Every structure is written in C-alpha cells, then in structure tokens.
Amino acid sequence: MKSEKDEFIDHMTYVFSAPIIQHPMWPIPDKIKDEATLYRLAEVQTIKNKMATGWEVMGYLSTQSLVGPLDHHWYQIYMYLFRKYMPEQAKMIDIEEIELGIMEQQMLERIQRWMFKQQWDHIKVKRKESEAEKQKTLDIVFEEVKA
Numbered sequence: 001m002k003s004e005k006d007e008f009i010d011h012m013t014y015v016f017s018a019p020i021i022q023h024p025m026w027p028i029p030d031k032i033k034d035e036a037t038l039y040r041l042a043e044v045q046t047i048k049n050k051m052a053t054g055w056e057v058m059g060y061l062s063t064q065s066l067v068g069p070l071d072h073h074w075y076q077i078y079m080y081l082f083r084k085y086m087p088e089q090a091k092m093i094d095i096e097e098i099e100l101g102i103m104e105q106q107m108l109e110r111i112q113r114w115m116f117k118q119q120w121d122h123i124k125v126k127r128k129e130s131e132a133e134k135q136k137t138l139d140i141v142f143e144e145v146k147a
Helices: 004-017 030-042 054-064 072-085 087-092 102-146
Strands: none
Touching (some): 004 030, 004 102, 072 087
C-alpha cells in the first residue's frame, strides 16, 4: 500500500503531467484545457479511484461529437456533465436536470477509467524516458571523471 506521501506525489504528477485526451482530429476546447488542472486538483480522489475527472470526459465527448452525433446514452452523459460543470451556461440554454441511469453511470465510469489509464500510461513512459536521460547524463559525467 502506498504511503500518503507517495499518493500525494502521484496526484501532483497526474495533475500537472497527464495529457488531455481528445479525438485526434479535433482539438479540445480551450476552456477545458485551461481548467483541467484545477479540476484535477479539486477532485483529489482521481488517483485513488484511477478515474479521470468528469470535466475531462466532458471535453473528450465534445471532440467526439464533432466526428459524429452522440447516441442517446452518450448525449445524456454529456449533458449531465455539462450541467454539473457549467451550470450557468446550462441554465442559459435551459437544460433540464438529468439523472443518469445505471447503464449511463457505468459508461461514464468506464470512460473515466479508460482515460485515466491512457493518461497514467503516458506518465509512466515519460518517467522511464526521464530516468534513462538521467542515467545517460550520469554515465557521461562519470566517464569524463574516469578519463
């Protein structure tokens, strides 16, 4: 089991290093990018639960919707998240309160877990690359010292 210190380090690494997942053909809206870090900081259970924030799912679904229309379930999930995270805008366009059914709750959880896994895998690769670069630098320095 990880210590609180290790969990904190993992959380901060995730907050500041995890990539934003989006459809490859469409950029995520700037507002989503700009505020992703804030939501990652606020939703401290992301590391423990291994789930991306709902904010990021909302951004991902917005890019997916540009490829083709969302089906009924994904539309419900998107509107639920939109109303949750952007209540003033939802009120302006008169979006009624949405309750997710069991299937939609499961779909939302699955996509949050999938996104987190993609993000964490990216972080692990970057960590390995960083460690390899550090080792390469140390090898060069010690080779020069020996010579």
